[in-house]
Amino acid sequence: MALLEVKDLKMYYRTLRGQVKAVDCVSFEIEKGKALGIAGESGCGKSSMAITVLRLLPSNGHILGGEVRMDGLDLLSMSEEAFRKAIRWSRISMIFQGAMNALNPVHRVGNQIVEAILTHEDVSRQEAVERARRLLDMVGISPRRFNDYPHEFSGGMKQRAIIAMALACNPDLVIADEPTTALDVMVQAQVLRAIQDLREKLALSMMLITHDLSVIAQTCDDVAIMYAGKIVEYGTATEVYKKPLHPYSMGLVSAFPNIAAEKSPVRSVPGFPPNLVSPPEGCRFHPRCPLADDKCKTEEPASVEVGGNHHSVACHKVDVTAGGIDIWVQ
Amino acid sequence: MGFRTYLIRRIVYALIVLFVILTFNFAVFRLMPGDAEKMIIDPRFSPEARMALRKQFGLDDPPLVQYWKYITSLLRFDLGQSFATRRPVASELAERLPNTIVLFLTAFTLTMVIGTAVGVYAAQHRGTFAETFVTGAGLFTYAVPTFFFQLLLLMLFGYYIRIFPIHGTMSAPPPDGAFLRFLDRVHHLILPAGSNVIIGFGSWALYTRNTMLEALGQDYIITARAKGLPRREILYHHALRSVLPPIVTLIFLSLPGMVTGAVITETIFSWHGVGRYLMDAVLQQDYPAAQGAFYLIALAVIISNFMADLVYGLVDPRIRVGAGERR
Amino acid sequence: MNGETVAGQAAVQPAPRRKRSGIADFWAQYRRRPYGLVGLVMLAMYIAVALAAPLLTPYDPRKTEFFLADRLAAPIWARFIIPRFRNAPPTSRYTIHPDQWKVERQERASLSFEEAGDRGETAVIRFEPSVEGGGGARSELSWKVHYGFNPPNTFEGKVTYRVEAPPDGMTRLSLVIVDPEGKEYDIWGTAVYGEQDWTTAALDSRDLQMKTRLNMTIFDDPAKVIFSTKGDYRLVLKASSESPSAEAKLFLAPAKFNILGILHGLLGADHMGADLWAQLVYGARISLIIGISAAVIGVALGTTIGIISGFLGGPVDEFLMRVADVFLSVPTLPVLIILSAFLGKNMWNIVLLVAAFSWMGSSRVVRSQTLSLKERAFVEAAKAAGASDAYIMVVHILPNVLPLVVANMVLMMPVAILYEASLSFLGLGDPRIPTWGRMLQNARAFGAFTELAWWWLVPPGLAITLLSLSFTFIGNTVNEVLNPRYRERS
Numbered sequence A: 001m002a003l004l005e006v007k008d009l010k011m012y013y014r015t016l017r018g019q020v021k022a023v024d025c026v027s028f029e030i031e032k033g034k035a036l037g038i039a040g041e042s043g044c045g046k047s048s049m050a051i052t053v054l055r056l057l058p059s060n061g062h063i064l065g066g067e068v069r070m071d072g073l074d075l076l077s078m079s080e081e082a083f084r085k086a087i088r089w090s091r092i093s094m095i096f097q098g099a100m101n102a103l104n105p106v107h108r109v110g111n112q113i114v115e116a117i118l119t120h121e122d123v124s125r126q127e128a129v130e131r132a133r134r135l136l137d138m139v140g141i142s143p144r145r146f147n148d149y150p151h152e153f154s155g156g157m158k159q160r161a162i163i164a165m166a167l168a169c170n171p172d173l174v175i176a177d178e179p180t181t182a183l184d185v186m187v188q189a190q191v192l193r194a195i196q197d198l199r200e201k202l203a204l205s206m207m208l209i210t211h212d213l214s215v216i217a218q219t220c221d222d223v224a225i226m227y228a229g230k231i232v233e234y235g236t237a238t239e240v241y242k243k244p245l246h247p248y249s250m251g252l253v254s255a256f257p258n259i260a261a262e263k264s265p266v267r268s269v270p271g272f273p274p275n276l277v278s279p280p281e282g283c284r285f286h287p288r289c290p291l292a293d294d295k296c297k298t299e300e301p302a303s304v305e306v307g308g309n310h311h312s313v314a315c316h317k318v319d320v321t322a323g324g325i326d327i328w329v330q
Numbered sequence B: 001m002g003f004r005t006y007l008i009r010r011i012v013y014a015l016i017v018l019f020v021i022l023t024f025n026f027a028v029f030r031l032m033p034g035d036a037e038k039m040i041i042d043p044r045f046s047p048e049a050r051m052a053l054r055k056q057f058g059l060d061d062p063p064l065v066q067y068w069k070y071i072t073s074l075l076r077f078d079l080g081q082s083f084a085t086r087r088p089v090a091s092e093l094a095e096r097l098p099n100t101i102v103l104f105l106t107a108f109t110l111t112m113v114i115g116t117a118v119g120v121y122a123a124q125h126r127g128t129f130a131e132t133f134v135t136g137a138g139l140f141t142y143a144v145p146t147f148f149f150q151l152l153l154l155m156l157f158g159y160y161i162r163i164f165p166i167h168g169t170m171s172a173p174p175p176d177g178a179f180l181r182f183l184d185r186v187h188h189l190i191l192p193a194g195s196n197v198i199i200g201f202g203s204w205a206l207y208t209r210n211t212m213l214e215a216l217g218q219d220y221i222i223t224a225r226a227k228g229l230p231r232r233e234i235l236y237h238h239a240l241r242s243v244l245p246p247i248v249t250l251i252f253l254s255l256p257g258m259v260t261g262a263v264i265t266e267t268i269f270s271w272h273g274v275g276r277y278l279m280d281a282v283l284q285q286d287y288p289a290a291q292g293a294f295y296l297i298a299l300a301v302i303i304s305n306f307m308a309d310l311v312y313g314l315v316d317p318r319i320r321v322g323a324g325e326r327r
Numbered sequence C: 001m002n003g004e005t006v007a008g009q010a011a012v013q014p015a016p017r018r019k020r021s022g023i024a025d026f027w028a029q030y031r032r033r034p035y036g037l038v039g040l041v042m043l044a045m046y047i048a049v050a051l052a053a054p055l056l057t058p059y060d061p062r063k064t065e066f067f068l069a070d071r072l073a074a075p076i077w078a079r080f081i082i083p084r085f086r087n088a089p090p091t092s093r094y095t096i097h098p099d100q101w102k103v104e105r106q107e108r109a110s111l112s113f114e115e116a117g118d119r120g121e122t123a124v125i126r127f128e129p130s131v132e133g134g135g136g137a138r139s140e141l142s143w144k145v146h147y148g149f150n151p152p153n154t155f156e157g158k159v160t161y162r163v164e165a166p167p168d169g170m171t172r173l174s175l176v177i178v179d180p181e182g183k184e185y186d187i188w189g190t191a192v193y194g195e196q197d198w199t200t201a202a203l204d205s206r207d208l209q210m211k212t213r214l215n216m217t218i219f220d221d222p223a224k225v226i227f228s229t230k231g232d233y234r235l236v237l238k239a240s241s242e243s244p245s246a247e248a249k250l251f252l253a254p255a256k257f258n259i260l261g262i263l264h265g266l267l268g269a270d271h272m273g274a275d276l277w278a279q280l281v282y283g284a285r286i287s288l289i290i291g292i293s294a295a296v297i298g299v300a301l302g303t304t305i306g307i308i309s310g311f312l313g314g315p316v317d318e319f320l321m322r323v324a325d326v327f328l329s330v331p332t333l334p335v336l337i338i339l340s341a342f343l344g345k346n347m348w349n350i351v352l353l354v355a356a357f358s359w360m361g362s363s364r365v366v367r368s369q370t371l372s373l374k375e376r377a378f379v380e381a382a383k384a385a386g387a388s389d390a391y392i393m394v395v396h397i398l399p400n401v402l403p404l405v406v407a408n409m410v411l412m413m414p415v416a417i418l419y420e421a422s423l424s425f426l427g428l429g430d431p432r433i434p435t436w437g438r439m440l441q442n443a444r445a446f447g448a449f450t451e452l453a454w455w456w457l458v459p460p461g462l463a464i465t466l467l468s469l470s471f472t473f474i475g476n477t478v479n480e481v482l483n484p485r486y487r488e489r490s
């Protein structure tokens, strides 16, 4: 059984202009010790999906269907209190996007880690402090900085402190939502290396959200490509990276011709992402897809498995894309 | 900038303001058109006495010398003699100061506590009546002139339904026994202090609610939720704690407003305090008295501003330890 | 909520530029906000009242029109809701023309009428010379009036007369009120020896003189005693003459008799019997003038300082901002109290003082906006093109901070109004002009409380409150429309 199993998950935001279909029938699994990368354009619903799993929705976010299971335990039907105690941080922890502000400026960094430990584990404060120091040390921060306030940390140190905090309760799964976007390039590399090291050392399960496919290719076992609230392609990282089958993934991958090359922000696929209040009929990608035909405009493609290794794609034209032609060459 | 530098800067700043106030006092009371003499020396004195006093006050000295003497005497709280009572202004003020402090502290503490509590409550209960109430109360604070509201209360509770005394700090003669005397004072305090609380707590609550909501929308609150902290913990230890610096600062920053508001409150309720003393003095052209009262009020304002800075520095770790600018 | 929707849209299309130009666009956005509209309607009403003040009331409170009614008269409508005013009298004013006098009795006297220059028609009573032992001549004229209310508190009258008589002649004149039951009250009298030119005698039921004449104590109210029944009253003018050497003549110009109402006008009367409604209506003018001019001056000052400070930077900036800090830490109301006491109770002094202590807020906002504008390309370009600092500040910066300034100005107005009201209330206002603050002060100082005259207290207070509220609504809405970034989150 997979560690985390998400099936047909649906989460919409209610707004004055209608429902934002941010997460729409999303399914995926994360095996123990494996890392799943999630990639997609800004606004496609990656963060929304992550906070849905942790049930941290804003007041206008509503889960309208689907299942989230952890070791078979239904996470969505648990009471808030039970979920808070049993799941949050103790089993799933999260590194937030834009983590520069994820630390409370009025509390000492070390204490913020200790607080997480004391909430979930029955240990003495002494022990918690000890562990927090070790964690800081592990992510490369001198334990002497335990009593510093966040404003005394650099951006990269803050981010590493947050990683340390995410590991505080030995979670089964760490969700990292663009853990490096707020940092400058040098620091990004450091932080990524830290994450990678820890993952290897601790055999962590991870869900890594990023814009940057190359990061996923380096770090993750599986990858899910999201477009407009849906997962359009899902498979092992190497396979999807080497041989993407969905026109959108192909576009994303071709934006990174070379993993080793200098990192650049996603050169986006031409066109704009759709409005999630009223996404296009049929295949949501059709207004931007060079292969789109009438069927694509009316009929939503189901996700079908191609080949082994749970490589699945939601596209009517898999036969064409599987042919290996570069559809994005103008 | 360390806390020490910060502190020194604030002290220097407070001293500058004090200096400005002293100069203002000097300028207004000595350099105004007309003879300075009539501002300082009771015109009812005989010419000989006036001459003697002129000498004593150094009115014939060059302005700079006068200025120096003036400042030093004010700093020594040597505030001259009231025209009206011919007693030293300093001792008259000293008599009234406790009354003002009692009124002021009561009103201030209650406003603060009630306002903050209501604001926190409203932030927790969005979209409920509490929210409408707080918004309304905030608007009330902003639009209704305090003195109008106080007059209404006075008419309602002092004259229509005579349940509160209409003036003064205590009954004359005061009742026997310490406890009864205490109750009598409280009875006299209710309208003046209560009206200030009702007028004032709304803007407090609104401000607290807004900053709380802002804090609750911060990333670190989501982190705290993700960490699985209980609701109360998030609310108090994270949200409230992090808005404490601005709130505490505002508390102290609103001190001056309340100090000066005392002038009106004391006038309306005939409260035997410093504010009313100022008004009486101004209206009777008792210049030494007016000047003394003004000086005392200004001093209170400077001190409360300084305390605002000090407390802000103490509550906000960004100032207490290391870099950061105020506001 | 709104913000989130905008976020939802942002991903789809480039965010629409919120700041559009043109009054039409501004209005299109403004009109969608109910609070803004309510504020505008309220303000429009105030302006209408201020402009139409002379049409709304016959009285002008800037002139001294006292004792239009009794002191602390209640509003007319109090009759319907307050039992003790159910049958209270309104003010009745009578002018008794010479030909309205009815002759009751004449002894060796005759009445005729005569044109007397600018006095108009006068009544002339001729008294025959008195004869030894036969006594003098006398005449009694009467005038009838119906009174149908509860007793009034005050009546007053004026008798204007002239006497032509030989030096040894003595003419007596007195007024007597005869109540419906025939009881007589001798309220006034005088004796003239020889000749006397036109004289006006004022009689007033509050005067001690009348009370003594009626054998009453100073605590008694002649008006209450005399007009204690309903029915026809007669005012009798008794004149007599003893003039041995020649004939005597008494000339009577029109006389006046007023019963001051316990009910008066829409809002009653103040302690001087002046009309409160007129004060309220004219107060709108003053408040608007004071509020608007103080805010305009203050914000203009703040804008100038803010732009200069932000644009020039360096020591100028440092200095100006420290000055602002000092102004902010000074206790405004006491300073205003002291200064307005010294500078004299004048409306424009108050305006200038309030302005002088209300520029700091806008100067800070404008400064920070200027700081960010300074970095923008068009300013750099202007600089590169050799434009002078002054030119850039006026032509490039000023128009861009204007939206902030406008909103600030509107929000400043209620503050200015409240300051003025507070000062007036404390007795430091301009004594020549009617303001709401002064109405409140008078109410407090002159008995509104003991008389429970809430109609004196509530209207001016409410007027201030609603006016500040309307400015607040408008200001916040203008802010929302023009400066969405500064919008308060909901």
Ligand SMILES: Nc1ncnc2c1ncn2[C@@H]1O[C@H](COP(=O)(O)OP(=O)(O)OP(=O)(O)O)[C@@H](O)[C@H]1O
Binding pocket: A013, A014, A015, A020, A022, A040, A041, A042, A043, A044, A045, A046, A047, A048, A049, A058, A060, A061, A097, A276, C004, C005, C007, C008, C009, C010, C011
């Ligand atoms: N609280 C909310 N209310 C309404 N809509 C929201 C809310 N939060 C996010 N959205 C919308 O939901 C969609 C998905 O947002 P989400 O933050 O999940 O995207 P993302 O993939 O994480 O983007 P990014 O890469 O920029 O972080 C977006 O269109 C966003 O505008």
Ligand code: SF4
Binding pocket: A246, A247, A248, A283, A284, A285, A286, A287, A289, A290, A291, A292, A293, A296, A301, A314, A315, A316, A317
């Ligand atoms: S379904 Fe059609 S439109 Fe959608 S990606 Fe496949 S080819 Fe393109």
Ligand SMILES: [Mg+2]
Binding pocket: A046, A047, A048, A097, A177
């Ligand atoms: Mg995101």
